Structures are given as structure tokens and as C-alpha cells.
Amino acid sequence: xxxxxxxxxxxxxxxxxxxxxxxxxxxxxxxxxxxxxxxxxxxxxxxxxxxxxxxxxxxxxxxxxxxxxxxxxxxxxxxxxxxxxxxxxxxxxxxxxxxxxxxxxxxxxxxxxxxxxxxxxxxxxxxxxxxxxxxxxxxxxxxxxxxxxxxxxxxxxxxxxxxxxxxxxxxxxxxxxxxxxxxxxxxxxxxxxxxxxxxxxxxxxxxxxxxxxxxxxxxxxxxxxxxxxxxxxxxxxxxxxxxxxxxxxxxxxxxxxxxxxxxxxxxxxxxxxxxxxxxxxxxxxxxxxxxxxxxxxxxxxxxxxxxxxxxxxxxxxxxxxxxxxxxxxx
Amino acid sequence: xxxxxxxxxxxxxxxxxxxxxxxxxxxxxxxxxxxxxxxxxxxxxxxxxxxxxxxxxxxxxxxxxxxxxxxxxxxxxxxxxxxxxxxxxxxxxxxxxxxxxxxxxxxxxxxxxxxxxxxxxxxxxxxxxxxxxxxxxxxxxxxxxxxxxxxxxxxxxxxxxxxxxxxxxxxxxxxxxxxxxxxxxxxxxxxxxxxxxxxxxxxxxxxxxxxxxxxxxxxxxxxxxxxxxxxxxxxxxxxxxxxxxxxxxxxxxxxxxxxxxxxxxxxxxxxxxxxxxxxxxx
Ligand code: SF4
Ligand code: SF4
Numbered sequence: 151x152x153x154x155x156x157x158x159x160x161x162x163x164x165x166x167x168x169x170x171x172x173x174x175x176x177x178x179x180x181x182x183x184x185x186x187x188x189x190x191x192x193x194x195x196x197x198x199x200x201x202x203x204x205x206x207x208x209x210x211x212x213x214x215x216x217x218x219x220x221x222x223x224x225x226x227x228x229x230x231x232x233x234x235x236x237x238x239x240x241x242x243x244x245x246x247x248x249x250x251x252x253x254x255x256x257x258x259x260x261x262x263x264x265x266x267x268x269x270x271x272x273x274x275x276x277x278x279x280x281x282x283x284x285x286x287x288x289x290x291x292x293x294x295x296x297x298x299x300x301x302x303x304x305x306x307x308x309x310x311x312x313x314x315x316x317x318x319x320x321x322x323x324x325x326x327x328x329x330x331x332x333x334x335x336x337x338x339x340x341x342x343x344x345x346x347x348x349x350x351x352x353x354x355x356x357x358x359x360x361x362x363x364x365x366x367x368x369x370x371x372x373x374x375x376x377x378x379x380x381x382x383x384x385x386x387x388x389x390x391x392x393x394x395x396x397x398x399x400x401x402x403x404x405x406x407x408x409x410x411x412x413x414x415x416x417x418x419x420x421x422x423x424x425x426x427x428x429x430x431x432x433x434x435x436x437x438x439x440x441x442x443x444x445x446x447x448x449x450x451x452x453x454x455x456x457x458x459x460x461x462x463x464x465x466x467x468x469x470x471x472x473x474x475x476x477x478x479x480x
Numbered sequence: 481x482x483x484x485x486x487x488x489x490x491x492x493x494x495x496x497x498x499x500x501x502x503x504x505x506x507x508x509x510x511x512x513x514x515x516x517x518x519x520x521x522x523x524x525x526x527x528x529x530x531x532x533x534x535x536x537x538x539x540x541x542x543x544x545x546x547x548x549x550x551x552x553x554x555x556x557x558x559x560x561x562x563x564x565x566x567x568x569x570x571x572x573x574x575x576x577x578x579x580x581x582x583x584x585x586x587x588x589x590x591x592x593x594x595x596x597x598x599x600x601x602x603x604x605x606x607x608x609x610x611x612x613x614x615x616x617x618x619x620x621x622x623x624x625x626x627x628x629x630x631x632x633x634x635x636x637x638x639x640x641x642x643x644x645x646x647x648x649x650x651x652x653x654x655x656x657x658x659x660x661x662x663x664x665x666x667x668x669x670x671x672x673x674x675x676x677x678x679x680x681x682x683x684x685x686x687x688x689x690x691x692x693x694x695x696x697x698x699x700x701x702x703x704x705x706x707x708x709x710x711x712x713x714x715x716x717x718x719x720x721x722x723x724x725x726x727x728x729x730x731x732x733x734x735x736x737x738x739x740x741x742x743x744x745x746x747x748x749x750x751x752x753x754x755x756x757x758x759x760x761x762x
Contacts, residue, residue, distance in 0.1 A: 179535060179725035180518040182525065185604035189595040209752055213759040221759070248641055252592035255573040263734050266596045267572035311752070319744025327737045328599040329566055329730075337736035338743035345747040349755075371758055378754045382747065465599070476722050478602060478706065478731040 178472040185329060187469040190462050193246040199351070199458045200235050200242065201269070201321040202344055204276065206352020206379075207232035208314020210372070211283065212307045220367035226287045227359050232310070233284045236277040243270075265327055269320040276317050279310040318348035325461060332468030333461070335397035335479040339390035340461065346383035347454045350376050354422070354450035361443045366436070369443055373426040376450060380419040383457075387415070397474055401464035410460045418453010422446035482582030483653065484712035485662065486678040487556055488685060489724070490696065491669035494520055494554040498532040501664035505649065506531065526557060528609035528644035532661050533557045535724050555715065555724045556661070556670055559584065559605045559646035560700060562732075563709030567645075569734045570600035575643070582675070582712055583648035591642035598643065602708065602730035606645040648712075675712060682716055694718060699726060707732035 188194075207228045214225035244250050257274075261267040282302035289299035322341030325333040333340060353376035360368045391402050400406060425446035428434075434442060468474055502508065508529045516522050519536035526533045537553040565584045568576040575590035576597060586597075586606070597606050649659035657663070662672035671678060679701050689696040696718050700711030708730055721728050 177720065177723045179537070179723070180516075182725065183604070184725050184727060186598045186601070186607050188599045189608055209755055213755045215759065247592050247594060255575070255590060255592040258590070259574040261572060261574065263569040263737070264572045264596070265737065266570065266594060270572060315745070315748035315752070319741065319748060322744060323737060323740035326740045327733045328570070329602040329733050330599050334731065334733065334736060337739045341740040341744035342747040345744050346751065349751050374758045375755050378758070379751055382751065386747070469599075472725065475604065476727045477729040478727060480706065480731055480735070
């Protein structure tokens with residue numbers, strides 16, 4: 151037999167691991183992906199983002215006390231906004247599915263094991279609770295007959311908050327309970343980060359709207375809430391980076407990592423935190439303060455959206471890496 | 481009776497008769513015409529419209545004494561019809577069911593194309609079927625039945641945008657036929673039948689091969705781990721699973737749900753408490 155030079159493809163094809171010769175690195179199949187990447191674009195990103203915001207508003211409408219004037223107005227704003235978002239979300243999902251009827255196929259069954267199924271039902275019930283609470287607001291405001299406020303008895307406020315926690319949380323489980331190696335490596339972190347980011351974005355949206363309404367007392371409290379949620383989000387992301395190791399590289403490193411650090415961490419969380427802290431400490435003149443709140447809120451919202459987008463995009467990259475797919479995180 | 485496939489890769493000659501038989505029986509459109517340069521594999525992967533895929537691995541190397549070793553592995557891949565199937569658990573519409581033959585079957589008229597099964601299959605099998613593109617080259621008139629020649633679409637393309645994968649020839653099994661791929665396979669590399677019988681046969685085959693000095697292992701005849709259980713389509717391999725683009729450690733996605741929901745609940749309760757303090761103290 152001729153003495154052939156070693157084949158550079160040996161390692162790739164796993165040949166060398168056989169017959170007791172040089173132990174090779176894990177073979178791949180022509181470096182082809184083993185898994186299929188998600189077919190999810192802006193519509194699913196938006197669906198998940200709004201799921202988080204909606205969930206956060208569920209908590210805010212519960213926290214706002216009906217007997218303090220500023221919180222009374224906040225409660226109303228949070229409820230209206232939550233309902234609008236809950237009503238918009240199925241429409242966004244439909245742009246992904248292609249045909250409106252296809253959304254109804256999800257209503258055939260309830261499947262505990264499918265976060266997508268549970269999530270849609272969570273959304274439906276959330277819309278119900280949010281709708282009832284909106285009717286109550288309209289009845290209290292005298293737009294609807296006063297007796298109609300009984301459509302939403304007192305327990306509807308905590309109900310909306312509970313369902314909100316679910317809609318925010320499942321958007322994370324939806325990703326982490328898949329075969330995608332990166333998503334799977336965040337089985338605790340992605341759901342926790344989704345809840346934190348959802349509440350931060352919800353507080354930002356509520357403070358933005360309250361600023362427009364001139365409800366500055368409420369903004370003060372919302373910004374504190376936003377800071378707490380943002381800090382929690384950063385802690386979770388930091389721990390996620392440590393825990394995910396190799397699996398987390400498509401998310402934390404390279405271009406996507408840089409985008410995450412710039413838009414979600416720096417501009418989307420740390421900058422608004424600083425602005426909010428400034429607002430807590432110094433009393434700025436009203437117009438300047440309004441600009442400060444607006445900027446902080448918009449930054450937080452953009453950061454939250456980029457977080458979701460980065461999660462999806464990193465999932466696509468992770469699916470293309472056969473080595474991560476061969477050893478799926480438990 | 482649960483039926484399945486035993487794919488004995490040592491018998492595969494890479495003729496791709498299974499791929500062709502599957503395409504024809506199921507009226508699946510062609511994949512286009514593309515040379516990958518990856519040995520004889522121009523199919524590349526399973527997809528929404530490719531339900532059998534023959535992998536080709538050429539292994540050649542020289543040992544330190546100058547001896548040449550070469551081997552050509554071929555293996556016809558297919559949906560594993562998992563005992564605990566990630567795709568089935570994930571499907572929010574109930575389109576994916578387990579049928580009377582123990583196979584995992586997608587009902588195309590129920591599927592809404594959400595794509596959640598695609599990311600929930602630990603083996604990267606199921607995919608969405610491309611929407612029909614009349615301008616594209618992705619259809620094959622030869623595979624069309626008379627009734628569809630006008631629209632130039634196969635049945636599968638008519639329901640484009642939904643998920644597709646091996647049905648274990650549900651329709652053929654219903655009338656007592658053997659699945660098209662197993663029927664077409666000239667070497668009995670693809671064997672179809674009762675699962676218990678297939679498993680026994682596969683174990684005997686491993687013993688025979690071991691006696692002959694061939695390292696052979698079964699993939700999926702028993703529990704593959706990660707909560708998936710055994711596979712109704714299992715394989716006899718002579719190299720590590722990764723060589724054939726199979727995962728060494730597949731995990732059933734739903735096993736991560738308890739941790740996920742718990743983490744979300746802990747975060748929600750913590751933030752709610754913080755929020756309560758902020759609003760109460762204000
Ligand atoms: S291999 Fe994938 S597509 Fe086939 S049954 Fe298992 S999870 Fe479903
Ligand atoms: S794409 Fe179809 S089969 Fe797959 S999970 Fe969605 S509804 Fe179910």
C-alpha cells in the first residue's frame with residue numbers, strides 16, 4: 151500500500167478515533183448542523199416581548215392602591231394598556247402563523263406539557279381578566295353604567311397579576327424547554343430573566359405613559375420598581391453567563407454578545423438605572439424631569455426588546471452548532 | 481401492536497432507494513439539484529419534505545506503521561418515533577399524535593405552522609414545509625398524481641407552511657403494507673416490523689458482528705437517556721453516534737419545565753414583594 155499523507159479530514163470524520171489510533175476530537179457530519187433552527191422572526195420576538203410587558207403590567211395594576219390619587223390614575227392606565235397589549239398579541243402571533251384560523255387550532259386542546267399551548271391559554275385568560283378590569287375602570291369613570299363594575303369583583307386584580315406572572319414567565323420556559331442547546335442551558339435563567347425584564351419594561355412603559363399624563367408621583371414609584379427589576383435582570387444574566395459555559399457563547403460572545411452588552415446591559419439597564427437614580431435623588435425642573443423619564447423608559451423598552459431578539463438569534467446560531475447539539479444540556 | 485424500523489447500517493449500500501421510494505409514495509417534492517461535495521450525500525439532511533436521508537461517511541487514514549485503513553459508512557436516517565417525543569409534547573394544537581402503530585404522526589390539517597415542534601425535536605428531524613413557490617425549482621412534476629398536474633403542487637405543498645416528517649407510512653400500514661422505504665431497500669438494511677421482534681433480531685445481529693470482530697452498537701433499541709426512552713426507529717452503528725450526525729446525549733425538552741416554571745415563580749414572587757414594599761412605603 152502506498153504511504154499516503156495523513157488525511158486532514160480525519161478528525162472531522164472521526165476516523166482517527168477508531169482502531170486505537172490517535173484519539174480524535176468529537177467528529178461531526180461535515181460540520182453540518184444536527185438540529186433545526188427556529189423559524190422565528192420579529193413577530194415571535196414581539197410576541198414574547200409583549201408577553202413580558204403585559205405580565206409586568208398585571209403586577210403594577212395590583213400594586214397601585216385605589217385610594218391614593220396618583221396610584222388610582224396609574225391603576226387605570228396600567229389596566230387599559232395591559233388590555234390593549236393582550237388584544238394585540240394574538241394578532242401578532244397570527245402574522246407568524248399566516249392565517250387567522252390557524253390561531254384557533256391552538257384552542258382545540260389544553261396541553262400541560264406544551265408551554266406554547268399553556269401560554270396561549272394564559273394569554274386568553276389574562277385578556278379576560280384584563281378586559282373585566284377595564285370594564286370596571288370604565289364603570290367607575292362613568293363611561294359605562296355604574297353597576298357594570300361588578301363584572302370585575304375585587305379578586306380580579308390579583309387574578310390579573312397572577313396570570314401576568316404566568317404570561318411573563320412562560321415566555322422564558324417556551325424557549326428553555328426546547329431541544330435548542332443554548333436555550334436549554336438557561337432552563338432557570340431564561341425564565342427568570344424573562345420575568346425581570348418583563349417587569350422592568352412594564353414599569354418603563356407605565357412611567358412613560360404616566361409622564362405623558364402628568365402623573366409624576368406615580369412615576370417616582372415606578373422608577374424604583376424598574377430599578378429593582380433591572381438589577382435583578384442583570385444578576386440573572388450574569389449568573390447565566392457563568393452557568394451556560396460553552397452553550398452560552400452564541401449569546402454572550404461575538405457580535406451578539408456585544409449587542410447584548412451595549413443595548414440590553416449598558417443602554418437598556420445601566421443607563422436608565424442611573425437616570426432613575428438621578429430622579430430619585432435630585433428634584434429636577436418638571437420639563438427636564440419629563441425628558442429624563444422619557445429617555446430612561448425608551449431605553450429600557452428597547453433593551454428589553456433586544457434581549458428577546460438576542461435570545462432568539464442566539465438560539466438560531468446554537469442550533470447550527472452540531473457539537474453543542476450532540477450533548478444537550480440536561 | 482407497535483411497529484418500527486431497525487436500520488442496520490452495516491448492510492446499507494448507499495443506493496438511496498429508500499429516499500426515492502419515500503418521495504414517490506408520499507408525493508414529496510424534490511430538494512432541488514445541488515452538489516455538496518460531501519461524499520455521495522447531496523440530500524444533506526432530513527427536512528419537512530425529505531423523510532429518509534442517507535448519510536455517507538468516508539473514513540481513510542494511515543496508521544504510524546504506514547498501513548492504510550479505509551471504511552465507508554452509510555446510514556439511512558429517519559424520524560425516530562421516540563417513546564417520549566419532544567415534538568409531540570410541544571405541539572400546541574394536538575396536530576401531532578401517537579397512532580395505533582405506536583408511531584408519531586402529524587395531522588397536516590390540524591397543524592398551524594407555529595414551528596414549535598421544530599425546535600423541540602432532540603434529533604433535528606421535523607421541519608416546516610416550504611410554502612409552495614410556483615416560480616421555484618422546488619417541485620418535481622414526476623412525483624405528481626394526475627389530479628394535481630394542473631396546479632403543479634404535490635399534496636404536501638398544498639398544505640405548505642405546516643410541519644412535515646416521516647409518517648412511518650401510516651397510510652400503507654393501515655392496509656397492511658410495509659413502509660415504502662423498507663419495501664424498496666434491496667439489502668434489508670431497513671427492516672420493518674413488530675418492535676419486540678426487531679429488537680431481538682438487532683441484538684442477535686450485534687452478537688454475530690461482534691463474533692466477526694466488528695464493533696457494533698445499537699442506538700435507540702434501549703433507552704437513549706435524557707427522558708426520551710427507546711426509539712421506535714433504532715439503528716445499528718459501527719462508530720460513535722456523532723459520526724452519523726446523531727446526538728450522543730439527547731434530552732427530552734419537557735424535562736426542563738419544572739425548573740423553568742419554578743425559577744419564573746421565584747423571580748415573580750421576589751419582585752412582587754419588592755414592589756409591594758416600594759408602593760406601601762411611598
Ligand atoms: S425524532 Fe423528533 S420528530 Fe421524530 S418523534 Fe422523535 S421528537 Fe418527534
Ligand atoms: S408546527 Fe404544527 S405540528 Fe408543529 S408544533 Fe406547531 S401546530 Fe404542532
